[in-house]
Amino acid sequence: MLNSTQEVISSYVVQHKGDDTMMKEDYREIIIEGRILPVNLELWRAWTGLRFVNGEEHHGPAYLLGSDTPYDGARVCSCDLCLSHAKPQFKSN
């Protein structure tokens, strides 16, 4: 039985075929609940957790799902690239 997160994600999961279509576009994956899942570009751009392109870790800005608006909320990775579009977190004194 799928949990709610997996139900939402399932519509974005893609099946990569082992033919030339793979060469035409990047192979994009995300890590969800400890598993690597191949997904389409739309979800991948919006993913705030760890992401891979062609098997390599990718760091950079995330966007609101289905838009070009940068996502400025919390990110799983805290490297400079991933946080470059995140809102600064201010600590109270």
Ligand SMILES: [Zn+2]
């Ligand atoms: Zn990062």
